[in-house]
Amino acid sequence: MNQKKTTVTLEDLLRLKRAERPPAEFWDQFDRDLRLKQLAAIVEPRPWWAPLIKFGAQVSRYQLPVGAAAILALSFVTVREYRTANFAQPEFALPQSSAVSEPAPSMATAQREVAVATAARATYAVSTPAKPVVPESVTNVGERPHSAPLPSLTARLNSEPNSPSTRAMAANLAAVQASDPRLMDDVLGGTGRVTEAREPVSDPLAQISAPGESRRSRLLSSALSSASAVPVSVGTSARVARHLTEERLYDRVSRLDGDANRLVIKF
Amino acid sequence: MALFRFARGWDYSLRSQVMDAVKTLGKTLVASPDRQQEADSDISIVRRVQAGDVAAFDQLVLKYRERVYGVVYHLSSNREDAADLTQDAFIKAFQSINRFQGQSSFFTWLYRIAVNSTLTHLRKHRLRTFFSFDKIDEDDHVSAEVIAALTDTTGADRETFARELQEKLNEAMQKLSIKHRTVITLFEIDGLSHQEIAEVMECSVGTVRSRLHYAKQLLQSELQAYIRR
Numbered sequence: 001m002n003q004k005k006t007t008v009t010l011e012d013l014l015r016l017k018r019a020e021r022p023p024a025e026f027w028d029q030f031d032r033d034l035r036l037k038q039l040a041a042i043v044e045p046r047p048w049w050a051p052l053i054k055f056g057a058q059v060s061r062y063q064l065p066v067g068a069a070a071i072l073a074l075s076f077v078t079v080r081e082y083r084t085a086n087f088a089q090p091e092f093a094l095p096q097s098s099a100v101s102e103p104a105p106s107m108a109t110a111q112r113e114v115a116v117a118t119a120a121r122a123t124y125a126v127s128t129p130a131k132p133v134v135p136e137s138v139t140n141v142g143e144r145p146h147s148a149p150l151p152s153l154t155a156r157l158n159s160e161p162n163s164p165s166t167r168a169m170a171a172n173l174a175a176v177q178a179s180d181p182r183l184m185d186d187v188l189g190g191t192g193r194v195t196e197a198r199e200p201v202s203d204p205l206a207q208i209s210a211p212g213e214s215r216r217s218r219l220l221s222s223a224l225s226s227a228s229a230v231p232v233s234v235g236t237s238a239r240v241a242r243h244l245t246e247e248r249l250y251d252r253v254s255r256l257d258g259d260a261n262r263l264v265i266k267f
Numbered sequence: 268m269a270l271f272r273f274a275r276g277w278d279y280s281l282r283s284q285v286m287d288a289v290k291t292l293g294k295t296l297v298a299s300p301d302r303q304q305e306a307d308s309d310i311s312i313v314r315r316v317q318a319g320d321v322a323a324f325d326q327l328v329l330k331y332r333e334r335v336y337g338v339v340y341h342l343s344s345n346r347e348d349a350a351d352l353t354q355d356a357f358i359k360a361f362q363s364i365n366r367f368q369g370q371s372s373f374f375t376w377l378y379r380i381a382v383n384s385t386l387t388h389l390r391k392h393r394l395r396t397f398f399s400f401d402k403i404d405e406d407d408h409v410s411a412e413v414i415a416a417l418t419d420t421t422g423a424d425r426e427t428f429a430r431e432l433q434e435k436l437n438e439a440m441q442k443l444s445i446k447h448r449t450v451i452t453l454f455e456i457d458g459l460s461h462q463e464i465a466e467v468m469e470c471s472v473g474t475v476r477s478r479l480h481y482a483k484q485l486l487q488s489e490l491q492a493y494i495r496r
Binding site: 006015 | 366436
């Protein structure tokens with residue numbers, strides 16, 4: 001007996017969707033298109049990365065050993081590169097000591113060289129018109145004895161980039177100093193003259209007057225205008241006299257304003 | 268003894284319902300023996316193709332073209348796109364058949380290719396959605412029954428009503444996210460088990476069940492007007 005369906009569930013509705021089918025002729029066209037695409041795929045040249053994909057697929061079977069080997073190789077190469085970089089540094093520093101022809105320069109010698117190099121740089125700076133201001137380190141170097149330790153200068157040079165030209169200049173000057181000390185004295189004497197010619201360095205804070213002082217002079221000037229009998233400094237009275245001429249005083253006095261309990265004079 | 272009496276006391280209809288439920292559960296958990304047989308025959312064809320018998324691939328195309336097309340069509344709701352994507356899936360399968368190692372069944376592998384390329388296509392053309400439907404097969408007795416039940420109550424013209432219902436169904440499907448749509452298509456329309464869907468979508472069975480539940484809830488609310496209890 002064929003019972004009539006009365007209830008419709010979501011599953012029934014979705015089954016209805018299953019009945020959406022293309023007609024038979026659709027499949028003929030589908031097969032033709034597929035055949036063409038298949039032939040095109042066979043004829044089409046393979047991209048250059050196709051072997052890589054194949055290789056990757058083969059390697060992917062051994063993920064763990066390949067990954068571990070890759071990490072090991074990478075760490076080995078990194079450590080090796082790091083060591084090479086460490087060894088390279090002293091080799092780079094060698095010409096500095098060989099140019100001075102000393103086997104192992106002590107700390108004091110190195111400081112001396114650095115001081116001489118800085119002096120030479122300062123001399124160059126003085127002779128160049130574009131840079132008339134001499135660095136402060138020049139005076140320090142000129143005044144210091146060569147054997148004295150220079151901790152601040154050493155620290156500064158540690159922080160400064162040590163260029164090859166500076167090192168070359170230092171080496172040359174050291175060589176000159178060793179062969180002809182008088183010439184070196186002349187050079188250092190010139191530096192001393194530069195030091196003398198330079199203005200004495202004064203503390204900028206000392207040049208600034210205290211704010212209370214200016215206020216005091218202003219108060220004094222106002223008091224002078226009201227009571228001129230009080231002796232004040234010459235500068236202040238002159239300034240007051242210059243600012244308060246008779247004409248201006250009369251002009252200003254005209255700008256009076258008054259209320260019942262106050263009087264306002266506008267200057 | 269008490270258990271026996273309890274079993275005898277069962278209503279026949281209740282017993283048949285339980286048996287149906289058990290069958291359904293079995294279907295959702297593992298692949299059916301038919302599927303297993305199918306998979307074995309597929310493997311032998313694939314081995315032939317891998318050995319160089321390219322013409323053997325046509326057998327696989329003939330066997331699976333409708334099912335693959337159905338999945339892609341229900342996912343995209345566009346027959347032209349579905350045809351192109353199905354062809355592309357077969358081409359991809361043909362090109363990479365040497366990489367198929369038989370760890371899963373061939374149809375799961377083919378489905379995975381088709382579903383993945385469809386999902387990529389849908390994501391790429393998310394903003395461009397055109398509907399282009401195949402006609403509902405009038406010879407299909409289930410669909411005829413459903414349409415008859417709905418038109419008898421509404422009194423509408425069957426053909427017009429069927430077209431409207433088709434549009435509403437496809438609209439409701441397109442409102443689902445791509446993943447939910449895939450799960451509902453594979454389970455309700457194509458009849459795959461949870462395990463098979465999990466293999467195709469490369470996720471867990473629990474995820475499949477959760478997605479299925481959520482998708483059904485959404486569809487239920489969207490198609491409330493057409494559901495008769």
